[in-house]
Amino acid sequence: MNVEETIKTEKIIPLKQRSIIHLSLVENKINEVITNALKPYEVSLQQFNVLRILRGQKGKPANLSTLNERMVTKMSNTTRLVDKLITKGFVGRETCESNRRKVEITITNKGKAILLDMDNAMKNAEDMLLDKFTTEELNQLNKLLDKF
């Protein structure tokens, strides 16, 4: 991906500004590819992340604060995100016995099953996005990103 070509400019972009723009362009591409990969399952990237977090809980239910903490992109409104997953039958929700302010959110078997399919789609998307990278380069990239 060439920055100047992508945003159709002939100007010389200062290095710092170029780096920021570059990261945004890459993120846009990532989002596009992943959103496409998830389209057949009719879940958004955010919803997919919630499912993944719930599976990571290994049966232990999660509440909204926990979900929010662990999400890659924090949302101001996790309630409605969960609402959508409930409608689809992928998660369940009930109020916590020990602390009735909290809710307990769990992934259903249907949710687990569809998540397995999505794993494959996601793996393909990742492979596609990163096919030009060696392991060495990915390590290098991660190291640089740590500086943020």
Added chain:
Amino acid sequence: MNVEETIKTEKIIPLKQRSIIHLSLVENKINEVITNALKPYEVSLQQFNVLRILRGQKGKPANLSTLNERMVTKMSNTTRLVDKLITKGFVGRETCESNRRKVEITITNKGKAILLDMDNAMKNAEDMLLDKFTTEELNQLNKLLDKF
């Protein structure tokens, strides 16, 4: 920024998946910092980018397709984005004489003036985001991002 800490997981994340997540987290941070930097001017990042493109035109008016081509994040609806900038008095719009299907969008003096202020705010934001990077490292980062 530590990925595992940020999304509160103890698991080992596969390298490719970790790279994608890492990029998303970085982009989230960038967005947050920049959105904050632009808040005093009451323009969104998208609107700022339109203003910057228009300035780059050096007086030559732009039409919607041109704007869309050059935007970092492509939008499905540039009309309404421009609407908002017109309301604020930062840009002007009139239908093109030679081809009445097209519109001519230009930045106003008021728009240019405020853009100068925003330049400073943006430069600060960039410096803040990238303060841990050497020039060498930024070049390395850009080179890696080219692989996308």
Added chain:
DNA sequence: CATATACATTTGTATATACAATTGTTGTAC
């Protein structure tokens, strides 16, 4: 020149997200 097609923008509508205010619950100080 009448019709069809392509083009550029605008409008309509549904969904997504951000932010603020509200509701219900728990714990604590008096």
Added chain:
DNA sequence: GTACAACAATTGTATATACAAATGTATATG
């Protein structure tokens, strides 16, 4: 035990964005 603050989730509202359909304009074809 009543009043108050802190907590967790939900609801309301405004704005943002995606996608599809509609409008108006220009160009090509017979």
